[in-house]
Amino acid sequence: MxxxxxxxxxxxxxxxxxxxxxxxxxxxxxxxxxxxxxxxxxxxxxxxxxxxxxxxxxxxxxxxxxxxxxxxxxxxxxxxxxxxxxxxxxxxxxxxxxxxxxxxxxxxxxxxxxxxxxxxxxxxxxxxxxxxxxxxxxxxxxxxxxxxxxxxxxxxxxxxxxxxxxxxxxxxxxxxxxxxxxxxxxxxxxxxxxxxxxxxxxxxxxxxxxxxxxxxxxxxxxxxxxxxxxxxxxxxxxxxxxxxxxxxxxxxxxxxxxxxxxxxxxxxxxxxxxxxxxxxxxxxxxxxxxxxxxxxxxxxxxxxxxxxxxxxxxxxxxxxxxxxxxxxxxxxxxxxxxxxxxxxxxxxxxxxxxxxxxxxxxxxxxxxxxxxxxxxxxxxxxxxxxxxxxxxxxxxxxxxxxxxxxxxxxxxxxxxxxxxxxxxxxxxxxxxxxxxxxLFLYKTSRPHVAEVGLVPGTQHFRNILRHKVQTDPGVVTLRIDESLYFANARFLEDYITNRVTCDQPIRHVVLMCSAVNEIDMSALESLEAINARLRDMGITLHLSEVKGPVMDRLKRSHFLDDLSGRVFLSQYDAMVAVTAGSSAPTS
Incomplete structure (x- = not known):
C-alpha cells in the first residue's frame, strides 16, 4: 500500500x-x-x-x-x-x-x-x-x-x-x-x-x-x-x-x-x-x-x-x-x-x-x-x-x-x-x-549593570559587591543583565561615563554580554558613542560572551571594524588578555 x-x-x-x-x-x-x-x-x-x-x-x-x-x-x-x-x-x-x-x-x-x-x-x-x-x-x-x-x-x-x-x-x-x-x-x-x-x-x-x-x-x-x-x-x-x-x-x-x-x-x-x-x-x-x-x-x-x-x-x-x-x-x-x-x-x-x-x-x-x-x-x-x-x-x-x-x-x-x-x-x-x-518600560529602561570580578580559583565572574573576587584597578568589567534597546541605551552610556570618570588608571572596559539577547539600532549607536568616547579618553573597549544572533547583527554593521578592542569568547579569556603584563589582580 x-x-x-x-x-x-x-x-x-x-x-x-x-x-x-x-x-x-x-x-x-x-x-x-x-x-x-x-x-x-x-x-x-x-x-x-x-x-x-x-x-x-x-x-x-x-x-x-x-x-x-x-x-x-x-x-x-x-x-x-x-x-x-x-x-x-x-x-x-x-x-x-x-x-x-x-x-x-x-x-x-x-x-x-x-x-x-x-x-x-x-x-x-x-x-x-x-x-x-x-x-x-x-x-x-x-x-x-x-x-x-x-x-x-x-x-x-x-x-x-x-x-x-x-x-x-x-x-x-x-x-x-x-x-x-x-x-x-x-x-x-x-x-x-x-x-x-x-x-x-x-x-x-x-x-x-x-x-x-x-x-x-x-x-x-x-x-x-x-x-x-x-x-x-x-x-x-x-x-x-x-x-x-x-x-x-x-x-x-x-x-x-x-x-x-x-x-x-x-x-x-x-x-x-x-x-x-x-x-x-x-x-x-x-x-x-x-x-x-x-x-x-x-x-x-x-x-x-x-x-x-x-x-x-x-x-x-x-x-x-x-x-x-x-x-x-x-x-x-x-x-x-x-x-x-x-x-x-x-x-x-x-x-x-x-x-x-x-x-x-x-x-x-x-x-x-x-x-x-x-x-x-x-x-x-x-x-x-x-x-x-x-x-x-x-x-x-x-x-x-x-x-x-x-x-x-x-x-x-x-x-x-x-x-x-x-x-x-x-x-x-x-x-x-x-x-x-x-512597568515594562520602567524596569527595562534601567537595566541591572553589575561590576564583576574573578572568583579565586575559578573562571567565574561575580558581582564585586556580593562576593569576594579578584579585580584589576586598570580594568572595569561590567555585566549587562538586560537586552539593549532604545529605552535603556542612554542609561548605559551615562553609567559607563560615570564609572570611568575617576582617579583610577583605567585602561580597559569590558562589557560582559552573556545576558544580552538583543541590541537594536539605538543601542548600537550608543555602543558606537561609548567606543568613541572611551577611545578619546585613552581607554579600550572590549566585549565578551556575545551571543550568536547578537554577533550576527553586529557583523552587519561597522561597529566591529571601529571597535577599539576585541570581542572575546569568554570573560575569562578577556581578563587574561587585558591583564597580561600588568600587575597581579587585587582581591
Whole structure:
C-alpha cells in the first residue's frame, strides 16, 4: 500500500493545526464519550443559572445568556485547542459589556441588545485576526499582578452591583462610589421579602460550595454523585425560590422576577455595521478581547499542564474569536473561557472539547423547553448566584504579596484596584494596560549593570559587591543583565561615563554580554558613542560572551571594524588578555 507523500502529510498537519477537532476525533472512543457526557451534564447544570445571571449583569435579557452558551461552545470545540476550557458568559466580561454598551443606549432597549451583539462580533473579529497573524504574544505585555488587581476589583464591583437586587432596591452605577451612593439613597425602599430570599439563597449557595459534598460523602454517597449533587445546588436554589414566589404570589408583593423568557432556538442575528457604532465600541471591543484572552489562556494552560497537554495560544485566539462571532450570529454577547466552570469541567472528567459541544446541547434543550418554568424566578436568586461566583475572583492577598516582593508591582496593583473601583471597569482595564506597559518600560529602561570580578580559583565572574573576587584597578568589567534597546541605551552610556570618570588608571572596559539577547539600532549607536568616547579618553573597549544572533547583527554593521578592542569568547579569556603584563589582580 503506497505511503502518503511528505507533501500530503504536511498539508494534513497544517489542516489539523488550524482545525484541532481533526486531532482529537481520531482517537475518540466510548470511554471518552462517557467522560465528556458526564462532564457536560455537570457543567450544564452549573451554566444554566449562571448564564441567566450574567446576562442580567450585562443589562441584557436573560435569554441572551443562554444563547451565548450554545453555538459559541460548538465553535470553540472545532477551533479551540484546550481539552477542558468551558467557554461562555463570564462575570468580568459581562460587567465590561454593560459598561461599554451602557454608554450608548438605554438598558432594555433593542438598541442596547444590538450594541451587545455588535460588541461580540467586533471582539470575535479582533481575536480571529490576532490569531491568524499569530499575535498572541501581545497579551504577555499585561503583567500578572496588574491583571490580578483588575479582576479582584472587578469582582468587588460585581458583588457590590448585586447588593441592590438582593435588597430589592435600585443600586446602579459604574463605580463603587456610585453603587454605594445609590444604595444609600434608596435604603428606605428595602423589600423585606426580597431580602429574605436573597440572603437565604446566598447563605445556601456558600454552604453548598463548601459543605454539601463532604456531608453527602459522609452519608455514604459516592464521590462522583456527591459532586454532581453539590454542583446542582444553584439549580436547587432556582427551583425552590421560583416555586416559593409562584405559590405565595410574591411578585405581587414587590419581589422582582425574571418574567417571560422566550423559548425556542436561538435567533439568527446580524451585528450593526454602522461606522458610528463601530467607532464607539472599538476600544471596548479591544479591551474585552485582550482581557478575555488573557483570562482564558491562563486557565487553559493551567489545566493543560495538569495532564501534560499543551495549547496553542495563537489557535486559542482563533477559537475564542469564532466563538464570539458565533455568539453575535445567534443573539448572544461576548464570551470567553470561565475559570470556575472550566475547573468544574476538568474535575468532572472532560477529555476533549466535545464536552463543550454536549453542554451546548443541554443549554439548547433548556432554552427550548425549560424557560417557561423560569417566569417566577426571583432576580434576587440570580444576584446571589453572581455574588457567590465572583467572590472567588477576589484575591486581596495580591496586595500583601506584591508589597513584600516588589514595591513597584504593589504600586501598579494598588493603582489598578483603586482606579477600577473609583472610576469603573473600563477606566480600570485601560489603566491596567497602560500600567503594564509603563512597568515594562520602567524596569527595562534601567537595566541591572553589575561590576564583576574573578572568583579565586575559578573562571567565574561575580558581582564585586556580593562576593569576594579578584579585580584589576586598570580594568572595569561590567555585566549587562538586560537586552539593549532604545529605552535603556542612554542609561548605559551615562553609567559607563560615570564609572570611568575617576582617579583610577583605567585602561580597559569590558562589557560582559552573556545576558544580552538583543541590541537594536539605538543601542548600537550608543555602543558606537561609548567606543568613541572611551577611545578619546585613552581607554579600550572590549566585549565578551556575545551571543550568536547578537554577533550576527553586529557583523552587519561597522561597529566591529571601529571597535577599539576585541570581542572575546569568554570573560575569562578577556581578563587574561587585558591583564597580561600588568600587575597581579587585587582581591
Amino acid at each position: 503506497p505511503r502518503p507523500s511528505r507533501t500530503s502529510r504536511f498539508g494534513r498537519g497544517r489542516l489539523e493545526r488550524h482545525l484541532p477537532i481533526l486531532q482529537w476525533t481520531k482517537t475518540y472512543d466510548r470511554d471518552t464519550l462517557t467522560s465528556d457526557t458526564v462532564a457536560a451534564v455537570i457543567v450544564t447544570i452549573m451554566l444554566i443559572p449562571q448564564s441567566l445571571a450574567y446576562a442580567l449583569l450585562a443589562g441584557l435579557p436573560p435569554e441572551m445568556g443562554l444563547y451565548a452558551s450554545i453555538l459559541p461552545l460548538v465553535a470553540y470545540a472545532i477551533f479551540g485547542t484546550s481539552r477542558a476550557l468551558a467557554v461562555g458568559p463570564v462575570a468580568v466580561i459581562s460587567l465590561m459589556t454593560a459598561a461599554a454598551v451602557g454608554n450608548m443606549a438605554l438598558e432594555g432597549t433593542a438598541e442596547y441588545a444590538m450594541a451587545a451583539i455588535t460588541l461580540a462580533f467586533m471582539s470575535g473579529l479582533i481575536l480571529t485576526v490576532m490569531g491568524v497573524f499569530r499575535l498572541g504574544f501581545l497579551a504577555n505585555f499585561l503583567s500578572h499582578p496588574v491583571i490580578a488587581g483588575f479582576i479582584t476589583a472587578s469582582g468587588l464591583l460585581i458583588a457590590a452591583s448585586q447588593i441592590g437586587t438582593i435588597l430589592g432596591i435600585s443600586g446602579g452605577g459604574h463605580s463603587l462610589v456610585q453603587l454605594l451612593g445609590n444604595l444609600w439613597v434608596n435604603l428606605s425602599d428595602i423589600n423585606p421579602i426580597t431580602v429574605t430570599i436573597g440572603v437565604m439563597t446566598t447563605a445556601f449557595l456558600f454552604w453548598v460550595r463548601k459543605g454539601l459534598k463532604p456531608l453527602l460523602i459522609s452519608a455514604g454517597f459516592r464521590p462522583r454523585l456527591a459532586d454532581l449533587l453539590a454542583k446542582a445546588g444553584p439549580v436547587a436554589a432556582v427551583a425552590v425560590t421560583t416555586l416559593t414566589v409562584w405559590a405565595f404570589d410574591l411578585a405581587g408583593k414587590g419581589v422582582a422576577i425574571v418574567g417571560t423568557i422566550p423559548s425556542g432556538l436561538p435567533p439568527l442575528t446580524l451585528p450593526s455595521f454602522s461606522g458610528e457604532v463601530w467607532g464607539q465600541l472599538f476600544i471596548s471591543a479591544l479591551l474585552i478581547s485582550v482581557i478575555g484572552f488573557v483570562e482564558s489562556v491562563s486557565v487553559a494552560q493551567t489545566l493543560a499542564a495538569k495532564k501534560r497537554q499543551r495549547i496553542d495560544p495563537d489557535q486559542e485566539l482563533v477559537g475564542l474569536g469564532t466563538a464570539n462571532i458565533a455568539a453575535a450570529l445567534t443573539g448572544g454577547y461576548p464570551v470567553t473561557g470561565g475559570f470556575a466552570r472550566s475547573v468544574v469541567n476538568f474535575d468532572a472528567g472532560a477529555e476533549t472539547p466535545a464536552a463543550g459541544a454536549f453542554t451546548a446541547i443541554g443549554i439548547l434543550l433548556a432554552a427550548m423547553f425549560l424557560t417557561p418554568l423560569l417566569h417566577f424566578l426571583p432576580k434576587a436568586t440570580l444576584a446571589a448566584t453572581i455574588i457567590v461566583a465572583v467572590l472567588s475572583l477576589v484575591d486581596l492577598s495580591i496586595l500583601k504579596r506584591s508589597w513584600t516582593y516588589s514595591r513597584i508591582d504593589f504600586a501598579a496593583v494598588a493603582t489598578t484596584i483603586a482606579i477600577t473601583l473609583g472610576l469603573g471597569v473600563e477606566m480600570g482595564v485601560s489603566a491596567g494596560v497602560i500600567l503594564s506597559l509603563a
